[in-house]
Amino acid sequence: MRPVAIAGVGESASGVVPDRTALQLHADAAAAALDDAGLSLADVDGLFTCGEGIDLLHIVRVAEYLGIRPTTFDSTLSGGSAWETFVEHAALSIAAGHCEVALIVYGSTQRSDMGRSLGTSTRGRAKGPRQFEVPYGSTTVSEYAFAAQRYMHETGATREQLAEVAVATRRHAADNPRAFYRDPITVDDVLGSRPISSPLHLLDCCVITDGGGAIVLTSLERARTLRKPPVTVLGSGSAIGAMTASQAGDITDIPARISGERAYRQAGLTAADVDTAQLYDSFTITVLLQLEALGLCPPGEAGAWVADGALDLGGALPTNTDGGGLSANHPGMRGVFLLVEAVRQLRGEADRQVANAEVALCSGTGGYLSVCSTVILGVDR
Amino acid sequence: MSEKTTGAKPDPKAGRHLPLPDVDTEPFWAAAAEQRLICRYDEDNERYYHYPRERAPGTLSDRTSWREVSGRGVVYSYTVVHQAASRAFRDRVPYVLALIDLDEGARMMATVDAPTDAVAIGTRVRVAWRIEEDVTLPVFVVDADADAS
Numbered sequence: 001m002r003p004v005a006i007a008g009v010g011e012s013a014s015g016v017v018p019d020r021t022a023l024q025l026h027a028d029a030a031a032a033a034l035d036d037a038g039l040s041l042a043d044v045d046g047l048f049t050c051g052e053g054i055d056l057l058h059i060v061r062v063a064e065y066l067g068i069r070p071t072t073f074d075s076t077l078s079g080g081s082a083w084e085t086f087v088e089h090a091a092l093s094i095a096a097g098h099c100e101v102a103l104i105v106y107g108s109t110q111r112s113d114m115g116r117s118l119g120t121s122t123r124g125r126a127k128g129p130r131q132f133e134v135p136y137g138s139t140t141v142s143e144y145a146f147a148a149q150r151y152m153h154e155t156g157a158t159r160e161q162l163a164e165v166a167v168a169t170r171r172h173a174a175d176n177p178r179a180f181y182r183d184p185i186t187v188d189d190v191l192g193s194r195p196i197s198s199p200l201h202l203l204d205c206c207v208i209t210d211g212g213g214a215i216v217l218t219s220l221e222r223a224r225t226l227r228k229p230p231v232t233v234l235g236s237g238s239a240i241g242a243m244t245a246s247q248a249g250d251i252t253d254i255p256a257r258i259s260g261e262r263a264y265r266q267a268g269l270t271a272a273d274v275d276t277a278q279l280y281d282s283f284t285i286t287v288l289l290q291l292e293a294l295g296l297c298p299p300g301e302a303g304a305w306v307a308d309g310a311l312d313l314g315g316a317l318p319t320n321t322d323g324g325g326l327s328a329n330h331p332g333m334r335g336v337f338l339l340v341e342a343v344r345q346l347r348g349e350a351d352r353q354v355a356n357a358e359v360a361l362c363s364g365t366g367g368y369l370s371v372c373s374t375v376i377l378g379v380d381r
Numbered sequence: 382m383s384e385k386t387t388g389a390k391p392d393p394k395a396g397r398h399l400p401l402p403d404v405d406t407e408p409f410w411a412a413a414a415e416q417r418l419i420c421r422y423d424e425d426n427e428r429y430y431h432y433p434r435e436r437a438p439g440t441l442s443d444r445t446s447w448r449e450v451s452g453r454g455v456v457y458s459y460t461v462v463h464q465a466a467s468r469a470f471r472d473r474v475p476y477v478l479a480l481i482d483l484d485e486g487a488r489m490m491a492t493v494d495a496p497t498d499a500v501a502i503g504t505r506v507r508v509a510w511r512i513e514e515d516v517t518l519p520v521f522v523v524d525a526d527a528d529a530s
Contacts, residue, residue, distance in 0.1 A: 125396075125397050125399070125400075125401045126397075126398060126399065126400050126401060127401045127403070128403070129432050131400035131401060131402070131403075131406060131432075132400070132406075132431070132432045132489070132490065133490060134398050134400075134466070135398055135399055135400055135513075135516070135518055136478055136490060136491055136492045136518075136520075137398070137462060137465065137466040137467075137469070137470040137473065137476060137478065137492065138466060138478060138490060139462060139464065139465075139466045141462075141464065142460045142462050142466075142478050145460035146458040146459070146460055146478075146480055147458070149458045149459060149460060149502065150457070150458040150502065153458070153502045194463070194464075195461070195463040195475075196463055196464045197460045197461070197462045197463065197464065197478075198460050198461040198463070198497075199460075200460075244490070245458070245480060245490070246431075246432075246480055246488050246489060246490040247432075247488075251458065251480075
């Protein structure tokens, strides 16, 4: 099995982009990533993408729109973690010689399509398992709120400590010119923002934006001949938990524990080796639960650890250094942006650079802490 | 569709939050209409589970049955929802939504009809019934007897 690397990353315009379609954002991001790698579209023989609302056969339409006829493809719809799972699947395909150049791409105009609704709208009659959720007024935020309330109960973490995640992430966003929100916020701002589903308030929740992102993978051998320094895929893992909190068992023990164990094992690394983390931050609680599940903080102490400045530049583990979903962008699903920022950190070209970063961990979560995927990336040496 | 309408135009989305029973779930809603709470029971592993599935999750055994449960339980976690899920809930906010561990072992999500400061993790609750249109929904209330004991 040959080693695999990320050769290119790219983003489309993000924020509010009412004059672009979602497919254009796919194309913009793909073009940027291919240009970054010094590859052309004709080199691509593998396509990895998923999405909702563009067309019935999303990946086929995206391939058609881009004008490629890939022979390796995967459209696993596992929410925000899909892009980390795509790295896993693309790396396996490339390592086995089944695929040469894989394009992982996403684009969405969620912001312009629906405006800011925090995903709490509900349509249609409640069918299937949802008939035991929808009649009670369950929302996306309330699913995470169950986990937050339980985590606070079990560990003594406080709302102030949750708020520190949003505050630290906003500090990072200040240096990212593409971030949706860049003005500093305080813990009091978070606590005083409108309650959505207790204990989560508005500023505990990610933004909703438009945007697209893409990455290009190939063999490490080939990547070494290309435009940018390769970033190697050291390990990956994915794990499904349960769709809804009532079926999850211990709701604070999220599937990232299992996906992380698999990724660390493959990489031959431990949490102590990680220089920077890009953790899916749909909500502030999502970050604390991933820190715990991935063993990145002292067990049960994620709240105090974060309040102590761990996530900041110069802290114990600079995290979500582009401003994350809480401040920078969140176009429906943002797993691809975790990878884009991690690659930039390992190349030394980030807006808010972590000094001497050699190992980066990306942790995607999908659904309601339902499914997780972990990718560990490293500099080529 | 043949209903005559008078006065205000009916809300085309009314009732859309209510359940659509299927072959897995119809007995649950039929029992609820009689204000009885039933759960699926896995005979092989001697455990209750919810939501209802004909085959037992984790084994796919078909040695399962319906059993009536006490309707008493304890709050595993909860949230006070301030931003409503949909139009149907707009006039209900803030409302308490909880994960309830029934004494028999199954976990359910349901509303707790209680003041927002009356519910915490560990609060004892018991089933109550809310009738909406033609559906009887199991909801929960704080179990005052349990709290007193």
